[in-house]
Amino acid sequence: MSAHDGEAPDVDPVTGYETTGHDWNGIKExxxxxxxxxxxxxxxTVVYSIIAWLLLPAWPTGxxxxxxxxxxxxxEMAVAGYQRLADGREDWMARxxxxxxxxxxxxxALMAKAMPAAHRLFLDxxxxxxxxxxxxxxxxxxxxDSDWLWGGDPATIAETLRVGINSPHPETRFAQMPAFGHDxxxxxxxxxxxxxxVQALSTGQADPDGEGGTLFADNCASCHGDGGVGxxxxxxxxxxxxxxxxxxxxxxxxxxxxxxxxxxxPTWADRLSEAEINLLxxxxxxxxxxxxxxxxx
Amino acid sequence: MLxxxxxxxxxxxxxxxxxxxAASIGGIVEIAPLFTVDETVTIPDDMRPHTxxxxxxxxxxxxxxxxxxxxxxxxxxxxxxxxxxxxxxxSESAYDHPxxxxxxRTGPDLARVGGKYxxxxxVAHLIDPRAVVPASIMPxxxxxxxxxDTGNLGAELATLARLxxxxxxxxxxxxxxxxxxxxxxxxxxxxxxxxxxxxxxAIRAFDGDPARLTEMDAxxxxxxxxxxxxxxxxxxxxxxxxxxxx
Numbered sequence: 001m002s003a004h005d006g007e008a009p010d011v012d013p014v015t016g017y018e019t020t021g022h023d024w025n026g027i028k029e030x031x032x033x034x035x036x037x038x039x040x041x042x043x044x045t046v047v048y049s050i051i052a053w054l055l056l057p058a059w060p061t062g063x064x065x066x067x068x069x070x071x072x073x074x075x076e077m078a079v080a081g082y083q084r085l086a087d088g089r090e091d092w093m094a095r096x097x098x099x100x101x102x103x104x105x106x107x108x109a110l111m112a113k114a115m116p117a118a119h120r121l122f123l124d125x126x127x128x129x130x131x132x133x134x135x136x137x138x139x140x141x142x143x144x145d146s147d148w149l150w151g152g153d154p155a156t157i158a159e160t161l162r163v164g165i166n167s168p169h170p171e172t173r174f175a176q177m178p179a180f181g182h183d184x185x186x187x188x189x190x191x192x193x194x195x196x197x198v199q200a201l202s203t204g205q206a207d208p209d210g211e212g213g214t215l216f217a218d219n220c221a222s223c224h225g226d227g228g229v230g231x232x233x234x235x236x237x238x239x240x241x242x243x244x245x246x247x248x249x250x251x252x253x254x255x256x257x258x259x260x261x262x263x264x265x266p267t268w269a270d271r272l273s274e275a276e277i278n279l280l281x282x283x284x285x286x287x288x289x290x291x292x293x294x295x296x297x
Numbered sequence: 298m299l300x301x302x303x304x305x306x307x308x309x310x311x312x313x314x315x316x317x318x319a320a321s322i323g324g325i326v327e328i329a330p331l332f333t334v335d336e337t338v339t340i341p342d343d344m345r346p347h348t349x350x351x352x353x354x355x356x357x358x359x360x361x362x363x364x365x366x367x368x369x370x371x372x373x374x375x376x377x378x379x380x381x382x383x384x385x386x387x388s389e390s391a392y393d394h395p396x397x398x399x400x401x402r403t404g405p406d407l408a409r410v411g412g413k414y415x416x417x418x419x420v421a422h423l424i425d426p427r428a429v430v431p432a433s434i435m436p437x438x439x440x441x442x443x444x445x446d447t448g449n450l451g452a453e454l455a456t457l458a459r460l461x462x463x464x465x466x467x468x469x470x471x472x473x474x475x476x477x478x479x480x481x482x483x484x485x486x487x488x489x490x491x492x493x494x495x496x497x498x499a500i501r502a503f504d505g506d507p508a509r510l511t512e513m514d515a516x517x518x519x520x521x522x523x524x525x526x527x528x529x530x531x532x533x534x535x536x537x538x539x540x541x542x543x
Binding site for chain 2 (some may be wrong): 033074081082138
């Protein structure tokens with residue numbers, strides 16, 4: 001039976017706690033009070049939430065929200081935090097804004113600070129295509145060799161980074177391998193001949209006076225240079241160095257001649273700052289020497 | 298206080314009412330701001346909606362579950378700004394129904410991936426991620442080279458228009474044709490896509506073959522559009538960069 005109003009609560013003599021007042025054939029249920037610890041923590045969380053409501057942005061008020069006494073704003077804090085990051089780098093990063101590359105490369109202390117940052121930047125932005133070790137892959141040039149399509153000095157690399165190749169940038173570098181077969185500039189047999197000639201070029205066994213040599217001089221040499229040595233700085237690769245962007249096997253060369261190629265280097269002008277572009281340019285221009293040093297060790 | 302609770306527990310309907318009141322506060326705080334979302338999220342002047350082809354790519358992005366590993370929200374943290382660019386603003390996903398912010402990153406954030414890599418890279422990467430990123434754990438999606446089904450695009454645009462995305466009736470009627478034209482820059486309809494959706498829209502053979510419109514075209518078009526619909530974040534979140542050497 002439950003305890004009636006006005007009656008003294010039923011207290012268990014052993015524990016000293018009240019019972020619930022229910023009595024099941026002599027069995028009573030203790031009404032153990034909440035532990036003080038739990039009650040205290042509950043009270044503290046309530047107190048904390050009230051303090052937080054006062055100090056921090058908290059309650060929605062229709063078209064606005066309570067701003068809090070501290071006036072904190074996550075967006076502003078993030079931008080301020082980024083500003084601090086940028087300011088922390090400024091002592092050496094500022095040198096890269098001007099882009100005096102000779103002086104930068106000669107400054108050992110500056111390079112020691114800058115190159116690890118450049119490596120990070122390379123991994124975040126460039127490694128997806130050119131590889132984490134910068135050796136490229138099918139369709140994406142190797143940056144760690146000394147063959148360059150547009151030029152390997154820092155200033156030229158910086159310009160390539162800024163405007164891109166075949167990119168949407170208005171000043172983009174433009175390079176196109178025409179689709180000689182698909183656009184019916186050459187017969188299939190002529191493409192077969194040229195394929196053999198280009199393969200022979202890369203092994204130094206080409207005969208420039210043969211049929212392939214004539215075809216090459218008429219159709220390819222204006223971009224790839226006499227004898228396919230490249231190096232004209234117009235995006236056409238050397239064909240004699242044994243390095244291939246898309247592949248040097250017969251089927252790939254045939255496909256290149258048949259359907260053309262128009263590789264894209266994105267423009268980084270909007271994504272990276274001028275200083276970051278110059279930093280990467282110095283880093284990339286030094287990759288070839290770095291890899292040669294590693295290989296000769 | 299505890300005695301009040303003790304007595305309340307004995308009145309079952311009172312307890313039910315109290316639970317409903319307590320639980321509702323949490324719900325109201327979350328839901329109430331949504332009633333005024335039209336007034337608190339300003340649509341930027343230069344904002345454009347996705348083209349039909351990009352929208353089809355968005356559907357494929359959802360179908361393949363890309364959002365499970367890739368978020369589309371740069372958070373308000375200094376390191377995120379350093380790596381990905383300005384943090385995401387609510388207005389940038391105002392036309393997304395549903396939004397694809399995501400909450401987990403196994404792969405990188407994609408909110409500003411548009412234009413970062415070339416189309417051939419995206420194609421090679423989606424067909425076999427290991428071909429270009431040897432350490433990648435992303436699954437391969439070779440079936441994306443199948444033809445794209447554009448049958449539902451018109452109805453999808455009309456539905457989104459009812460949700461407030463500024464698609465006109467003309468856009469909805471021409472949705473399938475515009476999707477086809479965006480993947481073929483030499484087609485007659487390519488100019489219409491630029492007229493309807495703006496000159497900044499990329500009109501290319503995204504998968505490298507202008508003759509066929511594949512799911513790859515759609516997905517790459519969508520990925521290349523991410524972060525390019527408006528420049529508002531770049532304009533409002535100014536970070537001072539050193540302009541001249543000291």
